[in-house]
Amino acid sequence: MKIINLVNRAGIFTLILLFVFQSCSSSNDTSDKPEVINPDKVSVQVDILGKTAEMPNGDGSGKIRLTIKAADAKSYKVVVNNETKEFTTSDFTYEFTQPGTKEYTIDVTAFNGIKYTYASTKVNIFVARKLIWSDEFDVNGAPNPDKWDYNTGTGDGWGNNELEYYTKRPENIIIENGILKIKAIREDYMGSQFTSARILTRGKFSFKYGRAEIRAKLPVGGGTWPAFWLLGDNLDTVGWPACGEIDILESVGNNPNVIHSSLHSPGRSGNTPDTATTTNPTSATAYHIYAAEWSAESIKFYVDDNLFYTYKNSSTTPFNAKFFIILNFAMGGNFGGAVDPNFKTSTYEIDYVRVYN
Template sequence: MLNKVLHVILLFFVSCSGNSDSMISPETEVAIIPSNLSLTIDVLGLDTENPNGDGSGTITCKATAFNAVTYGFKIENEAEVKSASGELDYTFSREGTNNYLVTVFAYSSTGHTISLFKTITVYVGEKPLKLVWSDEFDVNGEPDDSKWGYDLGNGCPNLCGWGNGEKQYYTNRPENVKVEDGVLKITAKMEAYQGFNYTSARLLTKDKYEFTYGKVEVKAKLPSGSGTWPAIWMLGANIDTVGWPACGEIDIMEHWGHNPKIVSSATHTPACSGGCSGTKVGETTVNDFSSGFHVYGLEWTEDALHFSLDGTILYTYKPDVKDSNTWPYTKPQFLILNIAMGGNWFTIDENFTESTMEIDYIKIYQ
């Protein structure tokens, strides 16, 4: 009898032990958490004389952690960059001495992660500019059609008077535009043509050359005569989709014949454009505007627009708050050269016959 009882107890124990073992799955994954994450950042060329680097803007990041199989790096708000080795080389482009946030993530084989961040100070020196586009107008005849197109007519029916009450009819005839003796000549004339009393030309690089950021230099001699309105300017290449002024306008040089010695630069944005009393305008006096050549310049960076005359900066547009209303200058723009005649707010001298703007060269550096 005792043997039978012991046999029953043994069977019950074996049965219970078997059920308990079956509750543990051999495939149950144990979370692996990285630990001891460290980050070192070396700034290239950093020494006692260059405490924020040698100006190249290059850094080398090295991260280590226990139980990590891969790493990820974020520079400021840029997209995360994965690195199996835990190393990353990065070069900053913003000129000057600036602080940057660098964040590193360590990932384990189970996808668990820890992170660490550091703030570093890096100096980026001024980069030498390279000539990326130019026209020196060395071949007589028509302007190079691989570089220049034309606006023709008076803007009708959609924008008669080109939105300003202008009186000219734009053509591409040699009477109004030609290359001669090493310069581009745009001539505004009083003549009856296509129902208008004045003709002129408006050249543009739209769909041929458009760029974002850079330095523009235009060596020009301006026309004279009350009623003339020559301009060297730029418009956002997205104007056909977003319209004006959302595309942004940059007037490198504008001149009005009725105010002969004053040359101006201006910006037009959704925040302030056209007749807005706050339109940003920089003016300077140029006594020999029509008898001598001057270099009208623009330096366009991510932060500001610097307008210059013969290499001297005269006016800067740098809004404190940069958004789509005040700073639409983050997308490509194209160049425009023209002489308009008349406008909504000024008249043309009845004795005007013709006058010419001469362009010696245009150079764009980046």
């Protein structure tokens, strides 16, 4: 009985060894390995419209075409310039609108119904300025009613203790030989000591982001206060300063040839800290261009394309909505100061107002 048991045990041990060797042999057979599936590759081709050897960043249209290649992809997502686009075709066109030459990142995700694959590329693109609104003041007479409306009434109504009464009269506002002339006159009128004019594009034109500029010659005399500025379209619903105010040009005759640019917003109204000045020695004897370039990131102020102030914009300011344009010529008030007792009349002359994308 003992010999038989030993034989049986030996046989069992042999069988176990054979099973182990077979198992090891099977695990080393590469033909039985599970298939590892690599992600499909995504390729993105960017064609810049109008690209030439002389214009490597395009012709200024800001347009590009993307051609995306990804095996068996059923849908695509493109993130460019903080915008997300989703579509089902492998060709995608996009138009940049911010003027200048800038590098943009383009992120592409392809989806084949089971998995996502991703690629990223960069492009340098040139965008030329495009004129979206202007008044060249090339028709004699009153300002174009399709473009401008009037504010009328006493200066007390504008919250600055101004001394003028704004009218629609040709004595105070008229276009002559391609120039808009806003005239402040010392006269007793409707209980005020001075008359002048204030026009605005509210309800007729407003815009969000871009470049606004004026070519103008400024009036002279202590107490004069000409301006070119923007107010938020939501003025009636949220009030001032919640609507935001962008003063592109202000100047006062008591401090001649000093150009002020300022911004007003909640907690930064009245004597705002968001302001800067520059000197323009011929502001009253020659025409100059006063401009602001406004984006989600910044608002930059220029005189004759010379940058003198940059305001850092953000999503927390009011300066990310539509604004309308105001032109006016005030007398006295909190900013204009005392009026020269010898002042009789002076004229704010505007060659044009233009807004670009």
